[in-house]
Amino acid sequence: MIRRLYLAALFTIITYITYLGFDSRVTLVLSLALSLSILVWWMGYAYLALLGIALVYHRLGGFYGLTLLSLGIIFVESLHLTRVGASMRHYGTLTxxxxxxxxxxxxxxxxSAYLPSLVNTMVAALFVVxxxxxxYLVVRR
Incomplete structure (x- = not known):
């Protein structure tokens, strides 16, 4: 029950943040793809691809784009965790x-304001590592 409420709250937050940045047609398409991801797992990844394309096309980025993509990733992966019946610890690790x-x-x-652009790539690579x-440490346990 808590997991479904968590997913419903995430869905509502993502839809509202999408509504703040896009016009009504784009919001409708993105919300439809997000809601279909509840039924079919691959639609979640299609939603993330559509969201990335929409953010680039409308030149939205920064904290807004990063927050929207982060919440989208959390939602799609939380759906998968709910399907497999993962423990709440996995939700916390994902978040x-x-x-x-x-x-x-x-x-x-x-x-980036003080150093060359190579620093951004290095910071991103360190984040991925x-x-x-x-x-690796979580799965190994």
Whole structure:
């Protein structure tokens, strides 16, 4: 029951944030793809692809785009965790791992003003490596 309420709350938040940044037609298409991901697993990944294309096409990015993509990833992966009946610990690990992108983005954003663009790539690579190590340690237990 808690898992379904968690998914419903995530769906509502994602739809509202999508509504804030896009016009009504784009919001309808993205919300429809997101709601279909509840029934068919691959629609969640189609939603993430559509969301990425829409963010690039409408030139929306920064914290808004990162937050929307992060919440979308959490929603799609939480659906999978609900289907397999994972423990609540897995939900917490997923949420913590994805939310780590927000402070990392702010660090890269502030560093990019003072250092060359190579730093952004290096910070992104370090994030990917740390995310891999986090999941490796969690799965190994």
């Amino acid at each position: 913590a791992a994805v939310i780590m992108a927000l402070p990392l983005y702010s660090v890269a954003y502030y560093l 740390s995310l891999y190590l986090l999941f």
